[in-house]
């Protein structure tokens with residue numbers, strides 16, 4: 001089995017400097033520890049025509065290279081189906097017919113944390129199941145036997161978070177992210193997951209699911225996001241944030257790469273040359289604030 005890190009973008013649009021920074025970090029983590037680096041396109045949802053090609057081109061432009069062929073989740077339904085079937089045979093799934101509205105309006109179950117699925121459909125009788133099945137397609141949920149789970153994160157230490165009866169397959173038949181990511185990482189030999197810290201809160205669910213499936217738990221490192229000057233997640237409205245947009249205002253891909261490296265306390269230059277200086281223990285722990293093209297670091301020689 002390979003030992004690998006990975007970057008796994010959703011092809012929903014162009015990558016911005018925050019996404020590129022996370023990809024560069026994932027690459028640095030993997031390569032500095034002698035791992036392979038894989039590229040997986042998470043196209044089960046929100047795929048936009050042409051976006052993948054632009055994303056791959058932009059990753060290469062900042063020095064993020066990968067081993068082997070790009071893997072796409074839409075080609076892997078059989079793997080996800082097999083995992084859900086294994087859980088179902090073990091009595092660890094159930095059908096859920098709730099609408100989004102019904103879940104919002106349902107009173108929370110006692111002792112269950114805020115935002116957790118209240119378990120409305122957990123114990124439907126055979127008769128109830130038949131009535132519900134006739135009215136709408138079911139989502140498949142995990143029959144969780146715990147309310148929380150603890151993961152170890154390289155940057156956050158020990159992190160305990162909610163595990164509820166989360167969705168494994170949506171009622172439109174699309175595999176849920178939490179299931180796909182667990183199956184893919186294990187099947188691809190990914191033993192190190194480096195990604196944005198907005199995903200830290202769903203990591204206990206994924207690690208718990210991996211343990212139920214008898215799959216190894218990868219090493220996690222959730223890295224700080226890039227925020228705009230108002231402290232919100234970087235977005236389109238923040239001006240030039242993609243390589244294409246930055247090139248249009250005079251900043252070449254190599255210069256964007258250098259600005260990102262400097263934000264990490266690493267020397268400017270080819271990504272591979274930063275490997276010698278890369279030390280996870282010395283990474284900045286707070287978010288990087290992107291002040292746009294006006295920020296002094298973007299004014300070369302200023």
Ligand SMILES: [Zn+2]
Pocket residue numbers: 095096097098119120121122
């Ligand atoms: Zn339900």
